[in-house]
Amino acid sequence: MRIFIDAGHGGGDPGAVSNLVKEKDLTLAISNRIISMCMGNPNLIVSRSRGVDQSVSLSERVQKAERFKAELLLSIHINAGGGSGFESYILNKMFKNKQHTEAMQTRLHRTIIDNIDFKDRGQKQANFYMLRQSSMPAILTETGFIDHEQDRKKLMQDHNLTIIARAHVKAIEALVREQEDTREKEQLISGSFRLKHHAVNRQVYLSSVGINSEIRHQFIDQDSYYRVVIDQTLDKTWVIRKLKALNQPYFII
Ligand SMILES: [Zn+2]
Incomplete structure (x- = not known):
């Protein structure tokens, strides 16, 4: 801080x-x-x-x-x-x-x-x-x-x-x-997709730049989404800096 x-x-x-x-x-x-x-x-x-x-x-x-x-x-x-x-x-x-x-x-x-x-x-x-x-x-x-x-x-x-x-x-x-x-409680998300293979593509891309993630299937107002959730053990500040530099979307929930 x-x-x-x-x-x-x-x-x-x-x-x-x-x-x-x-x-x-x-x-x-x-x-x-x-x-x-x-x-x-x-x-x-x-x-x-x-x-x-x-x-x-x-x-x-x-x-x-x-x-x-x-x-x-x-x-x-x-x-x-x-x-x-x-x-x-x-x-x-x-x-x-x-x-x-x-x-x-x-x-x-x-x-x-x-x-x-x-x-x-x-x-x-x-x-x-x-x-x-x-x-x-x-x-x-x-x-x-x-x-x-x-x-x-x-x-x-x-x-x-x-x-x-x-x-x-x-x-x-x-x-x-x-x-x-x-x-620690916050989740860092890099993309939420209707189609699972889009989420998988994102996950593969992130992994190629050293960012591990997992895909979680979630429902928001009865709509089905596949969320790419960044590995909680990674340093969030580092991940965010990297995503910004690569022009990749992210949000925190
Ligand atoms: Zn004073």
């Missing part, structure tokens, strides 16, 4: 500030920890909006995530304005695949809250730029309030930043496992 980590604020934009503690430093410390923890997991490919204290505009951040072809954009922030605890956000408007993003938020939110020592303020929705302008699922987390004395004390301790980062990584790993589970 391709993950884009956005450390909120930076450079000339300190974010929220309280008692000389700046949000931009905390988000950077947490994000850099997340990045190095993800590096050890071969299932994760990570990129980030910034790795140092620098100004990066919101549009640049989104562009970086788009260029990276992220499958999840995770924006890291610290809260302020009276309150205490952890909350997560997705976009508050209708958008493509919102249900999927909501499910990801639920998994991410629960995993993080189970692994940090902050009060649960719940899953929320808002019209934030990073959530609105990005085309991939995007979630923003706010861990603790910088202007809440106890939250700030926690955030000022390095080992707590490591715990917060690890909770985010555990959440990302839970999402990857979920994605793999649904992929």
Whole structure:
């Protein structure tokens, strides 16, 4: 899974500030920890909006995530304005695949809250730029309030930043496992035919390019079809790339 980590604020934009503690430093410390923890997991490919204290505009951040072809954009922030605890956000408007993003938020939110020592303020929705302008699922987390004395004390301790980062990584790993589970259940089909010999022809062709398949006889609204189902043990991403390159049809059910 391709993950884009956005450390909120930076450079000339300190974010929220309280008692000389700046949000931009905390988000950077947490994000850099997340990045190095993800590096050890071969299932994760990570990129980030910034790795140092620098100004990066919101549009640049989104562009970086788009260029990276992220499958999840995770924006890291610290809260302020009276309150205490952890909350997560997705976009508050209708958008493509919102249900999927909501499910990801639920998994991410629960995993993080189970692994940090902050009060649960719940899953929320808002019209934030990073959530609105990005085309991939995007979630923003706010861990603790910088202007809440106890939250700030926690955030000022390095080992707590490591715990917060690890909770985010555990959440990302839970999402990857979920994605793999649904992929395993999905069937990749390359053609559905009325006549069996057409299905056999397709199967022979696919086998000549290294893709094994089986033919399944199925009824759809009382019509009989022969479906060419790709071998479940093959790497679906590889098969799809190959079928696209060969201009062959496929669909997933
Ligand atoms: Zn912020």
